[in-house]
Amino acid sequence: MGGMKHRGMTPIVQTTAGWVKGFTLVFGAYIVAYGHLTPGGGFAGGVILALAFVMLVLANGSKGIPRVLNIDFVAKLDSVGGLLFLGIALLGMLPGLGGAFFNNFPVKVLHIGTPFRLVSAGIIPLCNIAIAIKVASSLFLLFILLILLRIVRTDGESGE
Amino acid sequence: MMQILPLFVAIPLAAGFIIPLVGRKNPRLCDALGNATTLALLLMAISVIGKSGVYWVGGWLPKAGVPLGINLVLDSTSVLMLLTITGISFMVTLYSIQYMDKYTARSRFYSLFSLMVAGMIGVALTGDLFNLYVFLEIASIASYALVAFGCQHEELEASFRYLVLGSVSSALILLGIAIVYALTGTLNMAQISKVIGVSSKPLFYFAVALFISGFGLKAALVPFHTWLPDAHPAAPAPISAMLSGVLIKTIGIYAMARVLFNAVGMTPLFLSVLLFLGALSIMVGVLLALGQDDMKRTLAYHSISQMGYVVLGIGLGTRLGIAAALFHLMNHAVFKTLLFLNAGSIEYATGTRDYNKMGGLREKMPVTGATSLIASMSISGIPPFNGFWSKLFIIVAAVQAEKYGYAAWAVIGSILTLASFTKLQKRAFYEEPKEAAQVAKEVPVLMQASMIGLALLCVFMGVLWIPQIRDSFFMAAAKALQEGFVYATHILGE
Amino acid sequence: MHYALCLTLFMVGLYGVLMKRNLIKIIISLVILESAVNLFLIMLGYRAKGIAPIMDGTIPPDTFVRNSVDPIPQALVLTSIVIGVGVTAMTVAIALRLYERYGTYDIQEIRRLRG
Numbered sequence: 001m002g003g004m005k006h007r008g009m010t011p012i013v014q015t016t017a018g019w020v021k022g023f024t025l026v027f028g029a030y031i032v033a034y035g036h037l038t039p040g041g042g043f044a045g046g047v048i049l050a051l052a053f054v055m056l057v058l059a060n061g062s063k064g065i066p067r068v069l070n071i072d073f074v075a076k077l078d079s080v081g082g083l084l085f086l087g088i089a090l091l092g093m094l095p096g097l098g099g100a101f102f103n104n105f106p107v108k109v110l111h112i113g114t115p116f117r118l119v120s121a122g123i124i125p126l127c128n129i130a131i132a133i134k135v136a137s138s139l140f141l142l143f144i145l146l147i148l149l150r151i152v153r154t155d156g157e158s159g160e
Numbered sequence: 161m162m163q164i165l166p167l168f169v170a171i172p173l174a175a176g177f178i179i180p181l182v183g184r185k186n187p188r189l190c191d192a193l194g195n196a197t198t199l200a201l202l203l204m205a206i207s208v209i210g211k212s213g214v215y216w217v218g219g220w221l222p223k224a225g226v227p228l229g230i231n232l233v234l235d236s237t238s239v240l241m242l243l244t245i246t247g248i249s250f251m252v253t254l255y256s257i258q259y260m261d262k263y264t265a266r267s268r269f270y271s272l273f274s275l276m277v278a279g280m281i282g283v284a285l286t287g288d289l290f291n292l293y294v295f296l297e298i299a300s301i302a303s304y305a306l307v308a309f310g311c312q313h314e315e316l317e318a319s320f321r322y323l324v325l326g327s328v329s330s331a332l333i334l335l336g337i338a339i340v341y342a343l344t345g346t347l348n349m350a351q352i353s354k355v356i357g358v359s360s361k362p363l364f365y366f367a368v369a370l371f372i373s374g375f376g377l378k379a380a381l382v383p384f385h386t387w388l389p390d391a392h393p394a395a396p397a398p399i400s401a402m403l404s405g406v407l408i409k410t411i412g413i414y415a416m417a418r419v420l421f422n423a424v425g426m427t428p429l430f431l432s433v434l435l436f437l438g439a440l441s442i443m444v445g446v447l448l449a450l451g452q453d454d455m456k457r458t459l460a461y462h463s464i465s466q467m468g469y470v471v472l473g474i475g476l477g478t479r480l481g482i483a484a485a486l487f488h489l490m491n492h493a494v495f496k497t498l499l500f501l502n503a504g505s506i507e508y509a510t511g512t513r514d515y516n517k518m519g520g521l522r523e524k525m526p527v528t529g530a531t532s533l534i535a536s537m538s539i540s541g542i543p544p545f546n547g548f549w550s551k552l553f554i555i556v557a558a559v560q561a562e563k564y565g566y567a568a569w570a571v572i573g574s575i576l577t578l579a580s581f582t583k584l585q586k587r588a589f590y591e592e593p594k595e596a597a598q599v600a601k602e603v604p605v606l607m608q609a610s611m612i613g614l615a616l617l618c619v620f621m622g623v624l625w626i627p628q629i630r631d632s633f634f635m636a637a638a639k640a641l642q643e644g645f646v647y648a649t650h651i652l653g654e
Numbered sequence: 655m656h657y658a659l660c661l662t663l664f665m666v667g668l669y670g671v672l673m674k675r676n677l678i679k680i681i682i683s684l685v686i687l688e689s690a691v692n693l694f695l696i697m698l699g700y701r702a703k704g705i706a707p708i709m710d711g712t713i714p715p716d717t718f719v720r721n722s723v724d725p726i727p728q729a730l731v732l733t734s735i736v737i738g739v740g741v742t743a744m745t746v747a748i749a750l751r752l753y754e755r756y757g758t759y760d761i762q763e764i765r766r767l768r769g
Contacts, residue, residue, distance in 0.1 A: 093163065102166075103219045327684050342698050
């Protein structure tokens, strides 16, 4: 049973995953973007985005990881997501924009957007996007690191 | 003016994210960023001594006396905790510049360390019950990862047990918070104290029992102490120092005191429970410490015992008792950190923690020997070091409150602590050198600098008890806790 | 009555954490424990015949406030679930490393081998 993970699954699963990955990514982005109007938001959307890539890895084995998503890049993306969130919160402290940490400056100072539309609720969609970046990259990194640990171990041992 | 309060949390969080981004290939940059962060936090903490105020996050001010948002509260007790946390973390990051040469992944160490400090500062400053839970979890999760840092077998097993018990305690605390929310309908600590009244429903006692168990597990009170003697020795020395020196105090004792005194309301029943648990911890901790062979494990058991002193002082409920307990909390942070850093230096130099393999280290490692002697005298309560004053006044407060049995218990505990540390000093530093000690030599300069700094604090901190400073600082902190529901009027203003 | 079932689930989780010997069973019991607390929190906010707390501009605010279930426990539980995921991930990573080093998932064996 050991090394099945890095050989991937049957061709039916691989083809279906290839068709579905686009829809999953768009669905995840929808949940993130409409997070201030419908249930969902940053956490749930980030998880769905991560799961799109996890689905590819499960279906195709270790060669299913897109070449651009190596571990260093994803780790850096993780930190960038967190810094983006903190930056948005600190921006509210500038004197022209209201002067409080986490101040909702687009709504209170700049008066952008009308309620119940997509462009509204100030910093909440921006924070959702930052959280989604962080959660997606964290979950993907978690999955990849735990899988790599298993692969290294089952390759180095004769039996399980 | 109160704009500085969110920066206390934002700066270590930012450091926690920036350090892995830029420091992956460059260890010296990680050292520089980590130390700059803790130094900045220390300077900011010194600048807010004596001030007090409330900061409403997001600018959501209370409307008609009802709080709408999360607030950060600065009062005398928070200032005391901030000084302790930032001071000790600066000394520890100074020490780890050279200690972490023996480990790889330095950027991850400093990043996790900054996140742990951010969590602890958040716990010290927050005024909202669920926010307390979130910051407590941030600090705890970072500490679980730091205990397992070296990935040796001992560390992994200790970290697993610590993790499981820590999660159980967090679940207990969350259940307590849920029950308080059900009883009052709000999560803001000031508002809770206004709404809860004097409640004698059994649900209220259940919530307080959950809080005492949950926070007691975090603070390693007996009978919840079993994770501590495994977790603290296994971690790398700077992390043992942080865990034992500030973590169990902030997320255990300070959080329990804040919730029980200011939010939920203290009654004589809870005070007597705290007295009993404190006295039990003193005795069990010191008796178990007498039979140990491993240096760090001995120190871990002594942490349990000294936390018993602090809880005993808080359980007395009088102004002098709480003030002396808070002073002992600060002192213990200083000398326990120094003791753990000494144990770390000995391990760095000789490669062992077992007493039976050491001896005669006084000639080979003079700075470590001298600072260790000062710290041991402090913890045993020998004048004029700082430990003496705080222990004396806890005993005086116990006598004043007519709890003579507890006072006698505290004195016996102190004598046994002295016995245990005499044994430690003799075996490690004064006998003939055994095999591992032959190769020892003194540790690098920065580690010595941080140990000497802490030793100087031990010698001179006794002076903080002079009446001017005592009244304005410690008594004010005790007053902020003891007055309980007056906290609410300071925050919501009426 | 529903709360009693929640607390029973909590007790089941606590029993598993304290009594089981296999590392993976301990992890699963921890997840059950945290799920029980989250369930308790959500049930606190329930109001009989209430509507979901989503505003869309067609319902006037005061009827909304009178009819909806409490949204605060939902926000608290969201945070708590994410914290639980983080802790579970770390526990699983440590358990995998322990298996790599000792070859067994039994916690008594690991304690025995360490000495």
